[in-house]
Amino acid sequence: MSSPTMPDQLADGYNRFVSQRLDEQKQLYRELGQGQSPHTMVISCADSRVDPATIFGAGPGELFVIRNVANIVPAPEAYGEDPDAPLAGTAAALEFAVDHLRVSRIVVMGHAKCGGVAAALGRAQSEAGGEAGAEDASYISRWVGVMAEDASKAVADNPSMQQDGLQQCLEHLNVGSSIERMRGFTFIQRAMEEGRLTLHGAWFSIASAELFWMQDDGEFLSVEA
Ligand SMILES: [Zn+2]
Numbered sequence: 087m088s089s090p091t092m093p094d095q096l097a098d099g100y101n102r103f104v105s106q107r108l109d110e111q112k113q114l115y116r117e118l119g120q121g122q123s124p125h126t127m128v129i130s131c132a133d134s135r136v137d138p139a140t141i142f143g144a145g146p147g148e149l150f151v152i153r154n155v156a157n158i159v160p161a162p163e164a165y166g167e168d169p170d171a172p173l174a175g176t177a178a179a180l181e182f183a184v185d186h187l188r189v190s191r192i193v194v195m196g197h198a199k200c201g202g203v204a205a206a207l208g209r210a211q212s213e214a215g216g217e218a219g220a221e222d223a224s225y226i227s228r229w230v231g232v233m234a235e236d237a238s239k240a241v242a243d244n245p246s247m248q249q250d251g252l253q254q255c256l257e258h259l260n261v262g263s264s265i266e267r268m269r270g271f272t273f274i275q276r277a278m279e280e281g282r283l284t285l286h287g288a289w290f291s292i293a294s295a296e297l298f299w300m301q302d303d304g305e306f307l308s309v310e311a
Contacts, residue, residue: 114146124150127183127192129176129264131157135292136197150187152179156202157194158232159264162271180268184277191283192268196261197290203257206230210237233260261287262304 092100108115127150128138138144138151152175159176183189196203205226236259240252247255265285268274277283287300298306 111146118147122147122150122187124148124183124187125190126150127152127180127187127189128195129153129157129159129192130195131155131197131200131202133197133200136195136290138193138195141195141290141297150179150183150189152176155226155229156200156206156233156260157196157264158202158229158260159194159268160232161267164232177271180271181273184283185273188277188282191286193286193288194261194264194268195288195290196257198254198257198292200253200257202226202230203233203253203260206233206237206260207240207253207256210234210241214238214241233263236260236263257289258300258304258306261289261300265300 125148126142126144128142130136130138130151130153132153132155138149138153142149154176159180162177164174180192183192209227209230233256237256240256240259244252244255265287268285269278274283274285278285287306289298289300289306290296291298297309299309300306
């Protein structure tokens, strides 16, 4: 099979999908064609190394996934009533998952060496060092600005920590804060009060392909496979 317009890398992958998977899963896809009922929503980074379906061994129809830079959930106030406010893609996906698909849980999954976290950390370190924050209107800068408070906290609380440690510290804080901000949405509060939704945090190490699960005290512990 070949297509004159489809890039080879993608066409080759699709050919593998058709030859290796579709036969086994034809029935599953036939059923999924009628509708979806995913059990879990995952909010993950767009990073190519952190695929929720791969990490959780999930097939089609199991996970409702939103991926953005640095797995950030902005607070409800970020959207507000202002018609000029940014389009609320993450909030819309949350609302759809909770109120319409009625997922049982939401997992915010951070990861090691996150570029979005590194950007927020770098800015906080420049500001802590007395450098004027450069005027930066890039989309990335504005988006990771949601992390600014956590980034400043990570820098201020750990003056002698190496860069890798600070980065991991902020990756962990950012997962916890995304969960806290999620609690501000009324549809999430309602679902939790009804006992049909739980919120969780996780962090993936990449190099060791190991998952860590956030505990009630904010610590991340390795998941024994
Ligand atoms: Zn990332």
